[in-house]
Amino acid sequence: MNFFLSLFLLIFIWVNSFAQNRTYEGSFLSINVSYLELKDEFNHGLVFRGPDIGLEYGIQRLDGKKYFEYVAVLGAGGKTTAGTWGFRWLLSPLNVHYSWKIKDGENFNLFIGPSARVNYNIQNYPELHTGPIIWMGNYDVGVQLSSFISIKKKLVELKLNTNAIGWQSRPEQERNPYYYSAGFGENFSDLHKNLELGGVDKFNQTTFEARLFLDKKNKARSISYLFFYTGYYDRPEFTEVFHAIKYTWFLNAPKS
């Protein structure tokens, strides 16, 4: 993650003299298409790779001093490896941050503040684990850095978010090979099992987004590159990386 932190700071320092203010109050919709890689200790060292699609609905309040954002995400995709395949769903009902502008020079714009998120990452492999789901759930608080930058009259937003501490849920390391549940209620309940408190040494989830506003007034539409990393370093280990292109419509923005 140091790479993305460095990249963020480098771009921030390089362009900070071109920063400009943006304000918005309203909701937005996003769609992202990604290439995802997933490695779960339950999958015998295999790395599943494949396309994924995500839908986001969010609320944003951005003024001269504060930046609030709430986002809910629904993601799904198919992955393959070694001649087999699987599904992965991401249910993320809560991604929220509340940030304050900490630097506001003439051409300078940086927000920082706490964030919180709840993610349910669910996997199912018809030819593995005799069918039942495996999951990575997390409930975290962390920190978000955001900056708005102007390059050649275009507005760019850079966002970096990482967790600090939270609870994680994983299946038991030794799962009963015989009895398992597959009903919706039991599966939903399973997603909250084995909760353990841990910091970044045990679990890290980092997102980096570079967003380019597309219209003249920099308000209604944007396109982003999004990087999403999740690592669970306890056993059973879990790593997920995806790179996405995201397109966003700001629903309450005036037309350009």
Next chain:
Amino acid sequence: MKKIVFFISAILIFSACLKEDDPFLPYSGISPQAINDGWEIVPPESVNIDRELLEGIFQKIQEKGDLFQLRSLLVFRDGKLAAENYFKDPNDISTPRPIWSCTKQIVGVLTGKAIEKGAISNIDDSINEYLAEELKNHEDKKSITIEQLLTMRSGIDFDETKDVAALLRNEPTNTIDFILNQPMAFSPGEQFSYNSGQTHLVAASLQNSLNRPLEEWADEVLFSKIGFTKYTWLKYDGYNFGGFGISTTPRELAKMAQLVLNNGKWNGEQIIDSTWIDKMITSQTVTEADSDYSFGYLWWVNEKENLYFMAGSGGQYACVVPDKNMLVVAMSEHDTDGDLEIGFEEFMDIVKDIKITAN
């Protein structure tokens, strides 16, 4: 600007970050370890196996890594353990793992013992003789015979995927009723249809007739006699699962196959009637048209290659090669299905290669 964003995104999107783990531990040779479990350990050459050729097979598996599911491979000849490797975890030598449907072949052996003891008077008996109470509300299944269950020809429409999953999921309080509640796909005896429900009915018939838990009786008359000690046998509702309930080690599994290779004899004692063993490993029914594999009494048979074997989901195998007086045993990850599991053909390729090493 848009082009730059797309270009950078495209590069990043298609750059793979994560790497697969090496599926196996570093190669550790094929010399078996002495653990005092009743197996005599010998070097391969002492039982006329070409060590170099045999090592080459183990090394090839290790290097290729395409059979990443494989956990262990063992070779026995003349009743002695000549080679083994635990590819992923040395603890597999003594840790029971699910053998899934290899349980069926053990139930097949136990059926022979039950006949010898008079608990089953004739395999042509209707199951109504042994499951009368359970069959009260299942008129359509009363004419099914033990022989039809042993050859997977009862006609009960028990879906090996869906219904096994339902049994595993629901932890039913009455497994027998769950199986008998399934419809009939065809008339009893008409055709082969492999499923675990039928073997569970065999196990339940034995238990009812013996009037004691099957596992307890099996331990007394069979398991303890051959040193089959490291095992567990799943039981939900008082009945041991006849279709897929045993977990054991590769070496223990090999004892069952060795007993069959010995025509039912163990250390000079006739444990299972040899005439039953003969019938059990003789093809009784075809499985599919043009298939090399037929079915005896719960044992798989390959007449073309002159082999008979135990087989469980995911790649659990114990194969008897009678013309070389040899066993090849493999255990694999227990949680692979379909195209991902080590199938018959992949395992048979290993067996054929190993067979060549025996002079």
